[in-house]
Amino acid sequence: MATNDMSPGARALLTKLDLFAKLDPQARRTLAGLLDRPQVSYERGQDLMTQGALRRDSYVILTGWAARSKTLPDGRRQILSFLTPGDAVGLFGAITPVATSSVTALSDLTAAPFAPTAIVRTIARSPQLAAALVWAAAREQEIMGEHLVSLGRRSARERVAHLFLELWARLKVRGLAGGDQLQVPLTQQIIADALGLSVVHVNRTLRQLAAEGLLAVKRESVALLDIRQLHQVTGFDEDYLMHHAMPQDLAAELARLVTHGPG
Amino acid sequence: MATNDMSPGARALLTKLDLFAKLDPQARRTLAGLLDRPQVSYERGQDLMTQGALRRDSYVILTGWAARSKTLPDGRRQILSFLTPGDAVGLFGAITPVATSSVTALSDLTAAPFAPTAIVRTIARSPQLAAALVWAAAREQEIMGEHLVSLGRRSARERVAHLFLELWARLKVRGLAGGDQLQVPLTQQIIADALGLSVVHVNRTLRQLAAEGLLAVKRESVALLDIRQLHQVTGFDEDYLMHHAMPQDLAAELARLVTHGPG
DNA sequence: CGACTATTTGAGGAGTGTCAAGAGTAGTGG
DNA sequence: CCACTACTCTTGACACTCCTCAAATAGTCG
Numbered sequence: 246m247a248t249n250d251m252s253p254g255a256r257a258l259l260t261k262l263d264l265f266a267k268l269d270p271q272a273r274r275t276l277a278g279l280l281d282r283p284q285v286s287y288e289r290g291q292d293l294m295t296q297g298a299l300r301r302d303s304y305v306i307l308t309g310w311a312a313r314s315k316t317l318p319d320g321r322r323q324i325l326s327f328l329t330p331g332d333a334v335g336l337f338g339a340i341t342p343v344a345t346s347s348v349t350a351l352s353d354l355t356a357a358p359f360a361p362t363a364i365v366r367t368i369a370r371s372p373q374l375a376a377a378l379v380w381a382a383a384r385e386q387e388i389m390g391e392h393l394v395s396l397g398r399r400s401a402r403e404r405v406a407h408l409f410l411e412l413w414a415r416l417k418v419r420g421l422a423g424g425d426q427l428q429v430p431l432t433q434q435i436i437a438d439a440l441g442l443s444v445v446h447v448n449r450t451l452r453q454l455a456a457e458g459l460l461a462v463k464r465e466s467v468a469l470l471d472i473r474q475l476h477q478v479t480g481f482d483e484d485y486l487m488h489h490a491m492p493q494d495l496a497a498e499l500a501r502l503v504t505h506g507p508g
Numbered sequence: 509m510a511t512n513d514m515s516p517g518a519r520a521l522l523t524k525l526d527l528f529a530k531l532d533p534q535a536r537r538t539l540a541g542l543l544d545r546p547q548v549s550y551e552r553g554q555d556l557m558t559q560g561a562l563r564r565d566s567y568v569i570l571t572g573w574a575a576r577s578k579t580l581p582d583g584r585r586q587i588l589s590f591l592t593p594g595d596a597v598g599l600f601g602a603i604t605p606v607a608t609s610s611v612t613a614l615s616d617l618t619a620a621p622f623a624p625t626a627i628v629r630t631i632a633r634s635p636q637l638a639a640a641l642v643w644a645a646a647r648e649q650e651i652m653g654e655h656l657v658s659l660g661r662r663s664a665r666e667r668v669a670h671l672f673l674e675l676w677a678r679l680k681v682r683g684l685a686g687g688d689q690l691q692v693p694l695t696q697q698i699i700a701d702a703l704g705l706s707v708v709h710v711n712r713t714l715r716q717l718a719a720e721g722l723l724a725v726k727r728e729s730v731a732l733l734d735i736r737q738l739h740q741v742t743g744f745d746e747d748y749l750m751h752h753a754m755p756q757d758l759a760a761e762l763a764r765l766v767t768h769g770p771g
Numbered sequence: 772c773g774a775c776t777a778t779t780t781g782a783g784g785a786g787t788g789t790c791a792a793g794a795g796t797a798g799t800g801g
Numbered sequence: 802c803c804a805c806t807a808c809t810c811t812t813g814a815c816a817c818t819c820c821t822c823a824a825a826t827a828g829t830c831g
Contacts, residue, residue, distance in 0.1 A: 265603075315657050318743050323660040325653045337646035339758045340528075345650055345748050362761040364642070369635040369765050376628050382645045383600035387608055389652045390588045394578050396659035397586040397704025401819070432777065441660025443820055448779060464777095464828080480581050485608050495602045498625040502632050664787075695809065706788050711811060727796080727809095 254280035254305045254357020260419060261331035262377040266491045269503065272374040279367055280305060280357050287350040289430075293334050294348040302358040303335035309354025310430050314438065315346045324439035326388065327351075327412070331419060333381070335361060352430035372502045376495070380487070387485040396441045399479070401450045404440040407479040409460065409467055414483045425469040517543035517568045517620020523682060524594035525640040529754045532766065535637040542630055543568060543620050550613040552693075556597050557611040565621040566598035572617025573693050577701065578609045587702040589651065590614075590675065594682060596644070598624060615693035635765045639758070643750070650748040659704045662742070664713045667703040670742040672723065672730055677746045688732045 251259065255276045262268060268276070284307060287293060293304060293311060311328040325346060328334060334348050339361035368375040391411070395404045412429060416422035437447045454460050459475055461468040469475060491499075514522065518539045525531060531539070547570060550556060556567060556574060574591040588609060591597060597611050602624035631638040654674070658667045675692060679685035700710045717723050722738055724731040732738060754762075 315653060317657070317661060321661040323657040325656050337642060337649070339755065339761075340643050340646050341650075341747075341750060341752075342755050343747070346653060362758050365635060365639050365758065365761050366765065368631060368638045368642070372628060372632040375631045375638065379600060379627070379631070379641075379645075380603050382642075382649070383603050386600070386645070386649060386652065387604075389649065389656065390578065390609060393588050393652065393655060393659060394580070394586040396656060397701075398580060398584040434777080438660075444778085445780090445821080446819055449819090452779080484604075484606065487604060489604075492602065492605050495625050495628065498602075498628050502629065697809080707810085708789080708812090709787055712787095715811080 251277050252280050252357060253284060253307050254359070257307050257331045257357070258305045258333070262374075262381065264418065264488060264490070265377050265380045266373065266496070266499075268377065269371075269373055271503070272371040272377070275367055275371040275374050279359050279363050282358050284355050284357050286355050287353070289350050289352050291350050292347055293350065293356065294338075294344050294346070296344055296347040298344055300335060300338045300342060300344055300361060303333065303338045303361045303364075304356035304358050306330050306332050306334065307355040307357055310351040311348050311354060312351055312435065312439070313346050313348050322438045323441065324435065326385065326392070327439070329415065329419075330421070336364065336378070336381070339364060351435065373499055376491070376499055380491070384487045387487060391485045392439075401440070401442055401446055402454070403479045404442070405436070405447065405450050405454065406459070406475050407481055408436065408440060409469060410472075410475055410479060410481045410483075411486070413469060414486055414488070418486070418488045425472060426466060427469075428466050430465055514540050515543050515620060516547060516570050517622070520570050520594045520620070521568045521596070525637075525644065527681065527751060527753070528640055528643045529636065529759070529762075531640065532634075532636055534766070535634040535640070538630055538634040538637050542622050542626050545621050547618050547620050549618050550616070552613050552615050554613050555610055556613065556619065557601075557607050557609070559607055559610040561607055562605060563598060563601045563607055563624060566596065566601045566624045566627075567619035567621050569593050569595050569597065570618040570620055573614040574611050574617060575614050575698065575702070576609050576611050585701045586704065587698065589648065589655070590702070592678065592682075593684065599627065599641070599644070602627060614698065636762055639754070639762055643754070647750045650750060654748045655702075664703070664705055664709055665717070666742045667705070668699070668710065668713050668717065669722070669738050670744055671699065671703060672732060673735075673738055673742060673744045673746075674749070676732060677749055677751070681749070681751045688735060689729060690732075691729050693728055 251273070258280070259268065259273070259276060294300070296316060306328055308330055311334065312324045313326045313328065314322055314324045316322045328348065334356065364378070368378065395407055399407065413422055413427050416427055433447045433451070434444050437444045440447065451462050455462060459471045461470055475481070514536070521543065522531065522536070522539060557563070559578060569591055571593055574597065575587045576589045576591065577585055577587045579585045591611065597619065627641070631641065658670055662670065676685055676690050679690055696710045696714070697707050700707045703710065714725050718725060722734045724733055738744070
């Protein structure tokens, strides 16, 4: 099955999973079967999923950004992760009946819906796709781990610099950012909620980094002016983003399964 | 296959996965085949896995505690998660050749080793086990998400109280803690590294909570003296620990797969 | 233009970190 | 059984990062 026969949702997910492995026809067929429903649109600020509410559909994001967040009873909010095109919303949604976090559109966005329980069928039908989904889960865990380091052990200055370097690296590898420029629909309040800081302090930190010539923040876009020094400020090392293909031994194991069947 | 025919590693993992679903014979056979190597021992302080080093075996922890952590170039350390019996070390280890975090024994411990690539074969052979592994991954993500909330938005006092309530809930559901007492091999330095605080401040916070009669900290053990008030301090809600079985619809989907095959 | 929303700046304070030193608490070896 | 060593834990004094409150400025969109 050629890429252009697939739905937009399948293509978006495929683009991401291709970072990890070139999916075989069986995997592509399974993927296409999963994502065969018409796409949906959300406006900025709307929830694709609400903390405490019953789960509905899962999605693959096609265009736009979203944030997964948890809110405490007194209103304090922590953003757990940013979701960009190709990322899944509620991939493991079938497992808990009630959502433990919210997913909110940060910009107008479009997404491809799918049934949460479909993930099991998907895993059973294509070992290669199963491995790719495990990879995607592992990658999310890596990113959350690096965020834990930021929140626990990095200064405000380091957190801000690290966030932009991460977003830049994530967008670049999927062709969504070029040069030192990136389009990000993030307000300072959103950055604050992601980094565990107050809006006021985020503002001061951004202005300080700008004054030092490290970056320039414009409305909904950021320019990284001195990437070398930004790396030094944070000790940024993009290994955790897992922008590389499957290791040899895993590929060999998979090939054996595909050839001889799972038995 | 009866439980007592299995290796200790398979039994430990099974005990954990049973929180989610009663595994069928096919799943149990697959699990037993995965964990058929002799167990290994580590002393307190030793690494089961070292950040920056090539990956070796993966493990299921049988007895004792471990911590997964990342260390910055200047020595600052952040603990990402605590691992207790039944938890897996490097479950997704086959996917990245180099370890992005360390796993260190917090007490003397024993573990059952397995080949990292075996996870793929496991997924292909038993859809039920695959679903259980996805559940385990989703649960880890939930716990990390709650830790992000702690580090980003909770005060020292709230973080400490929340940590002990979490550990207590996790141990109790596996029968490793009774009453209001829990055995934890945690020094104040380790608690500090987990909560993103300094040792000094952890000490002050613990003493304050003790002075208020909320908990009593003894050498390697903690007593939660006023659980109701501890819940109030933190707004603790254990839903995120996913101590419940598989939802109906997912169970139905799985049953269909097991009966009619993945085709 | 008017109503919002987002950004920016100032002043003062609370929460945590750092540095330093003393007191417990094992474990080790003579 | 007692010194000796190495961790831990505890406490005090002080500094600093970051937060809160408040208000002005700048964008954005109907």
